[in-house]
Amino acid sequence: MNRLTEKTESFLAIKRVLESHSNAFEGKPNAIAFRDSFFERTATLSQLSAAMVRPVKSLYTTRRDQRLALQQRLLLITDFGIMLAKNAQNNGMLSIFLHYKKRLRSISVAAMLQVATDELQLLDQHRSLAEALGLPATEIQDLQQLITDLRALYELTQNQLDQRRNQRLRALALINECQDILKFELDKFVSFHAGEWPVLSQNYSHLRRRRRRHQSNKxxxxxxxxxxxxxxxxxxxxxxxxxxxIEQGWTITTDGDGDFLFDELPAGHLTLSCHASGYEVPEIAAIVLGMNDHVVWNFQLTKLASGN
Structure with a gap:
């Protein structure tokens, strides 16, 4: 995210220089069109960058709390289901509840929601016996509400993440478009009129030279x-x-959303590795990157077993 912010700030600085020398563009419709196109893209990029800075960590925290609440309730319900199956002498149902009990401490949110739905159906099929064994009717209602709340929160979180990733892809596209306008149009315009507008040329060139040094000819x-x-x-x-x-020797640390970004990359075969404390090391990712390509690659890490 920092590199996107840096690019946005760089473009905004160039925009301010061009705005302060608007007279240089008078009577030059083509140059005005390219300048305004750059301004428009920079403004949109600034809005996207600001939107992506807003954290969704609180949403994750709420989802985590809801998940833990559902997990604890399901563990109790599963123990009750085991007792119910034994009383009903239903070996098939007993096998299902025992299987769920093993899975519940390590499954994903989506899988947990499915387990909860399945257990509700099993309990509903044996409601009379369940109530006779002491399961209150409100327990099933409470479980259903937990499922509904967590599913809604899970979908909201995913929608927000999808929106952020779409915003990031759009931001990257805008950066490339701005760079092309500068390189192929505005650089030439300012250079051609340097004698007529020396202050514009000096200020603009200073920002562009600083940008080129930072890019290292990339x-x-x-x-x-x-x-x-x-x-x-x-x-x-x-x-x-x-x-x-690995090829570039670049290392980055994921932000609060678990996101990472490598940009300004050459086309070719690249490999990514990932490591996090307390997790197994996943397989190295082999990626084929084309020119002007945008690749999304996600790592899902498995926690180390206790004692490792």
């Missing part, structure tokens, strides 16, 4: 890899995970 390396590192069991993001782009 103007043509415009491909990107973005992704998320998450816990395979809970679906929650893994913040602080280390993702390495």
């Amino acid at each position: 103007l043509n390396e415009t491909s990107d890899i973005i992704g998320t590192v998450s816990d395979a069991g809970t679906g929650l993001p893994v913040a602080g995970a280390t993702v390495k782009l």
